Amino acid sequence: QVQLVESGGGVVQPGGSLRLSCAASRFTFSSYGMHWVRQGPGKGLEWVAFIRFDGSDKHYADSVKGRFTISRDNSKNTLYLQINSLRLEDTAVYYCAKSYSGYSSGWYIFDYWGQGTLVTVSS
Amino acid sequence: EIVMTQSPATLSVSPGERVTFSCRASQSVNSNLAWYQQKRGQAPRLLIYGASTRATGIPARFSGSGSGTEFTLTISSLQSEDFAVYYCQQYDDWPPSTFGQGTKLEIK
Numbered sequence: 001q002v003q004l005v006e007s008g009g010g011v012v013q014p015g016g017s018l019r020l021s022c023a024a025s026r027f028t029f030s031s032y033g034m035h036w037v038r039q040g041p042g043k044g045l046e047w048v049a050f051i052r053f054d055g056s057d058k059h060y061a062d063s064v065k066g067r068f069t070i071s072r073d074n075s076k077n078t079l080y081l082q083i084n085s086l087r088l089e090d091t092a093v094y095y096c097a098k099s100y101s102g103y104s105s106g107w108y109i110f111d112y113w114g115q116g117t118l119v120t121v122s123s
Numbered sequence: 124e125i126v127m128t129q130s131p132a133t134l135s136v137s138p139g140e141r142v143t144f145s146c147r148a149s150q151s152v153n154s155n156l157a158w159y160q161q162k163r164g165q166a167p168r169l170l171i172y173g174a175s176t177r178a179t180g181i182p183a184r185f186s187g188s189g190s191g192t193e194f195t196l197t198i199s200s201l202q203s204e205d206f207a208v209y210y211c212q213q214y215d216d217w218p219p220s221t222f223g224q225g226t227k228l229e230i231k
Contacts, residue, residue: 045159045167045210045222059218095166108214109157111178113166 002027002112004096009117016086016121022079022096022114030054030074033099033107036081038092039116048094049081053102064090086121093118125149125213129223135231136201144196144226146211151191155215158187158196161225162207170209171196206230 008020022034036048049070050059058070069082079096093116100109126149136142146156154174159167169178171187174194184199198205211223 044224047220050218061219100172108217108220109169109172111169115166
């Protein structure tokens with residue numbers, strides 16, 4: 001069974017930075033695109049960022065563009081999200097999610113999710 | 124950006140009954156529509172993709188239909204473990220991919 005384990009969340013002041021990690025196992029990590037999706041307290045799901053299987057293509061939500069950077073290390077089976085210039089509205093549980101397929105038609109189907117890591121932005 | 128609208132916000136249904144969730148897109152998403160289930164304190168789980176294809180391990184009581192702008196998710200006979208929040212998501216036009224605001228399924 002696919003396993004995704006996020007880490008790196010915490011409490012940070014506005015304007016601060018964090019790096020989230022997602023350790024992947026039990027599938028061929030280097031063959032699949034990966035995403036970050038977040039959920040604010042008591043709110044719905046918001047897609048944040050995508051990275052292609054080889055890291056050659058990255059997409060971002062407008063709300064995070066220029067502040068967040070998605071990356072991956074296929075040798076370590078790990079996905080990252082560097083979060084800078086944090087705002088109060090970035091407070092959320094951040095999930096990593098696996099793309100259903102290596103083909104672009106399936107990039108944005110999220111077939112497996114981690115349990116999430118909580119980022120709290122507070123002064 | 125495509126806006127996804129789910130209705131109603133909350134459904135109160137008894138175990139064993141049939142329930143239908145609705146999802147509408149602000150423009151056509153063809154059949155590029157997925158449904159997810161999220162139980163309290165858990166990550167979302169993929170139920171349906173391609174508007175009507177069940178994901179691996181999803182029971183047959185879950186079914187999806189629709190295309191274009193109107194979609195439904197049906198649970199034929201509610202089990203106790205089905206009470207959760209359900210989200211639709213379009214992946215026809217990205218980025219961004221967008222979710223509906225969710226429908227909470229409560230025990231009546």
